[in-house]
Amino acid sequence: MEPVCDLILPCRDEALALADLLPRVPDAFAVIVVDNGSRDGTADVARRLGATVVVEPVPGYGSAVHAGLVTARHDHVAFMDGDGSFDPDELLPLLDDVRSGRADLAVGRRRPVRAGVWPWHARAGNAVIVRWLRHRIGMPAHDIAPMRVCRRTDLLALGVRDRRFGYPVELLDRATRAGWRFCEREVAYHPRAEGTRSKVSGSVVGTVRTARDFWKVLA
DSSP: OOOOEEEEEEESSOHHHHHHHGGGSOTTEEEEEEESSOSSSHHHHHHHTTOEEEEOOSOSHHHHHHHHHHHOOSSEEEEOOSSSOSOGGGHHHHHHHHHTTSOSEEEEEEEESSTTSSOHHHHHHHHHHHHHHHHHHOOOOSSOOSSEEEEHHHHHHHTOOOOSTTHHHHHHHHHHHTTOOEEEEEEEEOOOOTTOOOSSTTSHHHHHHHHHHHHHHHO
């Protein structure tokens, strides 16, 4: 099957995760790994396993995501963390939601596979932001879209500007205000690949910094 969608994986020091993740990506996706300052051979592993590699020297989740977006060439784009915490097969229903016309933005809602996968501090911060978006502007989703699919040209036109961890919150805010139709599906949330560490939920400090980026976007 020829790819019909670009899958953008923003990565920093995810070599161990990519070695297992990339061979499991469905054929519908052409993988773009955005190396955002890795020191562990992330880019080498990605190239060896057939992914397109983009080097983005400016640190930040939004910087990496945007670099992948402008590199993408298919009509549809998907986004997912490259740390092994998600099953790439679960992107297929999201892609179908958008390609079929049922949604402008299809998003995943995390369902931890066991206790401890989603640390309390990260889960609490996520809940506060989502509650604000749902009650203030009527956003229909229940998570901040850790997995998502949409049309490439639509996303570029949306003009998301944040280049740090506030990117997904700004995306949801702008998409809701623009009247985009959402579809949301539960996706399994697994432990990160052994030997990797989250820049967000790996510590209380990381979660606080991320929450600060979220609120800057909404201020």
